[in-house]
Amino acid sequence: MITFIEGKLVEKSPTHAVISCNGVGYLLHISLHTFEQLKDEENCKLLTHYAVSVDVRSGASNHNLYGFVAEDERFLFRTLVKISGVSSNMANIIMSTLSPDELKNAVASKDISRIKSVKGIGPKLAQRVIMELHGKLDLSPMLGNISPPSGNTIRNEAFSALCTLGFDKTKVDTVLKTVVNKTNNILTVEELIKESLKVL
Secondary structure, rough: OOOOEEEEEEEOOEEEEEEEEEOEEEEEEOHHHHHHHOOOOOOEEEEEEEEEEOOOOOOEEEEEEEEEOHHHHHHHHHHHOOOOOOHHHHHHHHHHOOOHHHHHHHHHOOHHHHHHOOOOOOHHHHHHHHHHHHHOOOOOOOOOOOOOOOOOOHHHHHHHHHOOOOHHHHHHHHHHHHHHHHHHOOOOHHHHHHHHHHHH
């Protein structure tokens, strides 16, 4: 099993990073949270999770590596994918919509609506996520400290990232225009993606 990859950071986007290690370029899917934490330095290290998914219709298998800056996020990701109805891609979307602390806050306060704000999660799955995580996470630091979620190039990067996550291009374009106009175009790429994910 590959537990981490350390090497030269040759590419970084809100949805993936490419690390060159011993002549091999590894593409790792990352969350928006990891993207924000990943420093723009030549050498970097990402913890990894190897996932295999099988297409029910074709029977083809997909092999993907997911990367994380911190063990805390990887543990949350691995706990999420053990929940019935949560795929690796869904777990990555959850970690892109909510930071580790925001997710823990939602679980600690049993805030179903917060979990439902993630694209693709309905009431039943949101409740299941809270129930499953509640018994597996140390939520004591969160109790009593529940907090709310926090030019063209920026919009293009956000558009590309959201489409990569599987959202409809037309809807993404409409939502981005609305968010940009509402915020007077003062958001960073990360902030724009987060705000858009709340609407998509």
